[in-house]
Amino acid sequence: MIQIEIDNGSGFCFGVTTAIKKAEEELAQGEKLYCLGDIVHNGMECERLRQMGLITINHEEMRKLHDVKVLLRAHGEPPETYELARRNNIEIIDATCPVVLKLQKRIKEQYDANLQSQIVIFGKKGHAEVLGLVGQTQSSAIVIENFDEVTKLDFSRDIYLYSQTTKSLDEFHRIIDYIQAHISPNAKFQSFDTICRSVANRMPNISQFAAKHDLVLFVCGRKSSNGKVLYNECLRVNPNTHLVEGPEEIEPQWLEGINTVGICGATSTPKWLMEQCRDKLLMFDV
Numbered sequence: 380m381i382q383i384e385i386d387n388g389s390g391f392c393f394g395v396t397t398a399i400k401k402a403e404e405e406l407a408q409g410e411k412l413y414c415l416g417d418i419v420h421n422g423m424e425c426e427r428l429r430q431m432g433l434i435t436i437n438h439e440e441m442r443k444l445h446d447v448k449v450l451l452r453a454h455g456e457p458p459e460t461y462e463l464a465r466r467n468n469i470e471i472i473d474a475t476c477p478v479v480l481k482l483q484k485r486i487k488e489q490y491d492a493n494l495q496s497q498i499v500i501f502g503k504k505g506h507a508e509v510l511g512l513v514g515q516t517q518s519s520a521i522v523i524e525n526f527d528e529v530t531k532l533d534f535s536r537d538i539y540l541y542s543q544t545t546k547s548l549d550e551f552h553r554i555i556d557y558i559q560a561h562i563s564p565n566a567k568f569q570s571f572d573t574i575c576r577s578v579a580n581r582m583p584n585i586s587q588f589a590a591k592h593d594l595v596l597f598v599c600g601r602k603s604s605n606g607k608v609l610y611n612e613c614l615r616v617n618p619n620t621h622l623v624e625g626p627e628e629i630e631p632q633w634l635e636g637i638n639t640v641g642i643c644g645a646t647s648t649p650k651w652l653m654e655q656c657r658d659k660l661l662m663f664d665v
Contacts, residue, residue, distance in 0.1 A: 381634060383657050384592070386643035388584045390650045392577045394453035394476030395419050399428070401474045402450055406431045412472070413449045415441055415456065416507055420603035420647045423625055441469070448472055454507035455479040457514020478544050479508055482573045487515040489539050496567075497521055497536050501551055502543030503604050509543055526553050534558070537567040544575040545605040545646070548582075578605050578646055582612055585643055589613040592641035594633060595620040596660075598653050599645040606645030613643065625652060626659035634663055 391399070398418055405412045406428075413434045417425050425435065433450075438460070441449060445467045451460070453476040464471050475483075490498055498520040502509040513520045523529055532538060538558055542551050555570045562568045589595045595617050599606035601624060613620040623629055634640075640660060642653050 381637060382639045383660055384641050385653050385657060386588045386641060388581055389643040390648060392646035395647060398453045398474035401472055402428055402433055405472060406433060410448060413447060415449055415451055418452045421600040423652055424649050444469060451475055455483060455511035457511050459514060478575050482544065483511060483515050486512055486541055490516040493537060497532060497538045499523060499532060499538055499540045501546055501554055506604060526550055529554050529557050534561045535563045535566055540570040542573050544573060545578045546574055547608055548574050548579045581609060585609055586612055586616050588641055588643055589617040589620060592639045593637045594640045596640065596642045596656055597622045597644060598642060598648050598656055600624055600647060603645045603647045606647060609645055626655045629656060629659050631663045
């Protein structure tokens with residue numbers, strides 16, 4: 380019999396848990412509830428909530444709504460979204476993660492204090508959280524996705540560096556080191572470690588988890604940013620790692636010659652989905 384372990388450290392982070400709880404509470408009251416964008420980057424969890432009545436919309440669709448309730452997910456939104464809600468008499472159910480809200484506030488304060496400086500955000504271009512952060516600066520912030528893009532900064536001007544909450548801590552520190560080595564003596568540089576520890580701390584834990592199993596199933600929606608980071612860490616430690624969105628993607632031949640299987644996931648992966656993958660493995664192992 381193959382031994383199967385589900386990683387206790389995997390599953391929803393605090394921000395996602397809170398957003399889903401708020402959605403469930405509103406829907407339980409029989410209220411019509413819209414959500415601006417996927418509430419979580421996991422298709423199966425989104426489908427579960429859709430069946431409860433949650434209606435997912437985009438920004439264009441929100442512009443046409445009036446006198447309704449709209450939930451803002453954990454990633455956060457730029458100021459324009461709140462202004463639109465005010466104009467259209469939309470009640471906002473704000474589920475923005477407190478960590479993201481604090482970061483938005485810091486960036487806005489820095490932007491207002493020095494309009495001539497470069498606000499730099501280490502993050503994924505177009506990601507919902509990053510759009511909300513850039514929105515605090517009248518869209519003037521510079522987004523760099525990886526270390527290679529740091530060279531496009533103007534090192535003769537002041538630089539204030541922040542990070543999307545789910546980015547890699549190691550790469551963030553590489554960017555800091557490069558800027559410190561190249562910044563003009565006449566310019567000011569400050570960096571702010573705004574990476575969420577509930578995500579960053581998963582890296583060493585998931586490394587240890589992946590290393591102790593013959594096979595690792597990383598359960599994650601393919602749109603999840605932190606999922607890609609954590610999956611790649613599993614793959615680095617254990618090449619016999621497979622990314623699956625759900626139990627239907629598991630191949631029985633993966634179990635040949637395997638004694639132990641570890642199941643883990645992203646901050647957007649529900650525990651019930653990892654349990655379904657475990658149950659599918661048990662069906663194979665007869």
